[in-house]
Amino acid sequence: MSDLTIEQQNVVDAPMVPLCVIACAGSGKTKTAVHRLVRMRSNLGAARGRVALLSFSNVAVDTFRKAYDDLASSLPSGAGRSRVDIDTLDGFITTHIVRSHGHRTMKSPRAAYLVTGDEAFLDGFKFPTATFPQSIKALNLAFVSGKEVFFHLFNDQIYPIDDFFARKLIARLGCTGAYTHDLGRYWAYRALKEQPKLLAALARRYPHIVIDEAQDIGSVHQAILELLIGAGSCVTLIGDPNQGIYEFAGADGKFLTDYHQRPGVQQHSLQKNFRSAPNIVELANSLCGRGDVAERPAPTVPHGAFFTGYKRDQHHHVFTAFQVAMSAAGSDAKGSAILCRAKKLAGTMRGDDAPVGQGIVKAFAAAAMLRDRRKDFLKAFQRVAVAVVALLDNSPHSLVSQITQLSSSPADRELRKAIWAFTRDKATGLPSSHLIADKDWHAQLLAHIKVLLANLESDFGLKQVTNLGNKLAKKALPSTPLISAEDLADSNAKALRIDTVHKAKGESMDAVLYITTKEHAQALLNGVSTEVGRIGYVAATRARDLLWVAVPHNSLKDLRPQFLARGFKEVGTAVTPAPASTAKSMSDMGGRNAVTDD
Secondary structure (H helix, E strand, C coil), X not given: CCCCCHHHHHHHHCCCCCEEEEECCCCCXXXXXXXXXXXXXXXXXXXXXXXEEEECCHHHHHHHHHHHHHHHCCCCHHHCCCCEEEEEHHHHHHHHHHHHHHHHHHCCCCCCEECCCCCHHHHHCEECCCCCCEEHHHCEEEEECCEEEEEEEECCEEEECCHXXXXXXXXHHHCCCEECHHHHHHHHHHHHHHCHHHHHHHHHHCCEEEECCHHHCCHHHHHHHHHHHHCCCEEEEEECHHHCCEHXXXXXXXXXXXXXXXXXXXXXXXXXXXXXXXXXXXXHHHHHCCCCEECCCCCCCCCEEEEEEXXXXXXXXXXXXXXXXXXHHCCCHHHCEEEECXXXXXXXXXXXXXXXXXXXXXXXXHHHHHHHCCCCHHHXXXXXXXXXXXXXXXXCCCHHHHXXXXXXXXXXXXHHHHHHHHHHCCCCCCCCCCCEHHHHHHHHHHHHHHHHHHHHHHHHCCCEXXXXXXXXXXXXXXXXXXXXXXXXXXXXXXXXXXXXXXXHCCCCEEEEEEECCHHHHHHHHHCCCCHHHHHHXXXXXXXXXXXXXXXXXXXXXXXXXXHHHHCCEEEECCCCCCCHHHHHHHHHCCHHHCCXXX
């Protein structure tokens, strides 16, 4: 472990007590957490208790598992190196509480199962709002002053839901065994509260729990963890409160920042940034008030933090200029991204079209566009699964979950393979988006679906509905391709990823372009006192070498002094497309157009 810094080594060598580790962006939290996990497992020796390392994304979990497998090989055979569980926090809760024991609290005759919220049977599970009835998948839960509060989000605003109605609706759905992601946490909390033997057994099985990205622990997660702590689990938190960007769920970082004040909790800090160039670290420090240190020297290629303007409907101009700057900086397009604070803005930047068609056909069309334009095969597969199940007669309510969730059942695995094959294969499955939608695409969809449904009946005993033609009507499909030839060509090119900051959280990128509204930019410049400010901070600290912040052109006059005061340099007030051949000349330019760190 000689490659660890003194700060990291202190965390790894700490006694087997609860720890509170406050870490800056790019501080090597993953490496530190995995080394700590190996040391803990070694310290436990032959003890039968397990150690859980939990985070909040599958990407982080995969990274942890690989790193642990590499390091744990050094443990002696008697150290119980296999007695470690690495998962997402929700995955841990689902596996050990909800699916195994939740049905008793839910009063369901069958094991609990996850629903996407789009299943046909959920049409009867809606709650009223001031505008229109909402699907139960929009129902959220938080703990406020120790009390359960139900709410839903609309246009980034929080609206309360009547407590009596929410509980009645949740209980009715629970009787079927179904739960959404949010309701899974609700039932996990209820199960631990109402089944004390389960709580005691879980705490005994997991005497030590380490949670990475602990600033993302929401109020319901915290309530569950408080029960485990009270039952004897030793919980370690590692994270950066300045990256707490899930405030609507009660994840404001306060649980992490206050944790060290509890008796017996030892506090540590990680202040070396291994990710970003020195001037980006200095910018981050100015935004959050920390004194973190850049471990990397300044790169010899153009680098730094810059701002520029973009005009409405001309964002492609700033995209082109950013790619030119990336070329000058030697940034990898696959390791870079354009980020936005909101899904709607990211969709606009990507050029996402509103789904065409109606009903089930609309779902298939959306899946085809996800696959062909976005290369998002997983979401396309999930849409196809929901649509196919809607074409089956009297199918089990849990069938979508059986298809989309990993299962040990051979039948479920074969069914999953069949739906995956249909999703991926344009020739025999979901047709290509370049076909004319209301003619060729729809005709092929209808033909291919009939073959799939016949196979599902012969192989799995799943019968199709009698009114198949009505459910797959081509109404509202355009007489054009779902995606134009130009869009298909662009999607096959090495285009920059366009995503939300939330989706990119925890990642490290060569170059980042943060597209903002005036309000988002102002929040970034104001620091990390608000959630939108912290979202801007997360976007800025993803960048290794190059950070651009783009603001609406008409906001530049007001924001320019603040950007300059924070240490940004200006790219230019009017960005126009530049050919790739000008990349070097741009990097050599002085003044506003310089992409350098003088």
